[in-house]
Amino acid sequence: GIQVEQSPPDLILQEGANSTLRCNFSDSVNNLQWFHQNPWGQLINLFYIPSGTKQNGRLSATTVATERYSLLYISSSQTTDSGVYFCAVDLGGYALNFGKGTSLLVTP
């Protein structure tokens, strides 16, 4: 299957700072999604973005399919942004292959 690598693995920010999370993938994709897992384990779908750019409030994402990477931008971070951010790509059908995630801690 398509390999997914996320960086950085860990990130600590002060509230109000901006950050960029990266997802590299090894082959062309039809499906790329970003998720946020909160401390209770719930995975929240942030973006479905196999190509192009999308924005949702303080979050935005860009996927450059021809260069096989996607970026997730978090602006003016808040403590509630803490958790693990996952990038996932298609395995076939709607099945997903997840990266190992970026663990984000936002401090007051």
Place this chain on the structure above:
Amino acid sequence: KAGVTQTPRYLIKTRGQQVTLSCSPISGHRSVSWYQQTPGQGLQFLFEYFSETQRNKGNFPGRFSGRQFSNSRSEMNVSTLELGDSALYLCASSLQGAAFFGQGTRLTVV
């Protein structure tokens, strides 16, 4: 619209027993996928069902099985539980690709 519902939320089982987990997808979603999350292996795909047919299967032993009913609800079963099966099991329902997850079932095998 109600989200994805997984039951039970927590489960403790003994080695050798079997367990059945349930997932009710978002209304109208015909695809249900299951994932296992452990600290060591991360999030791993188990299987995907679409309109009652298994469409994809991950690399798990035959002790892990699943099915989907005509109302799109899905169950997964793990037989002969091992300590290593302790994990968070997540179910996702999908419509046109975007996946929406339930809160998960945390299984502890003792």
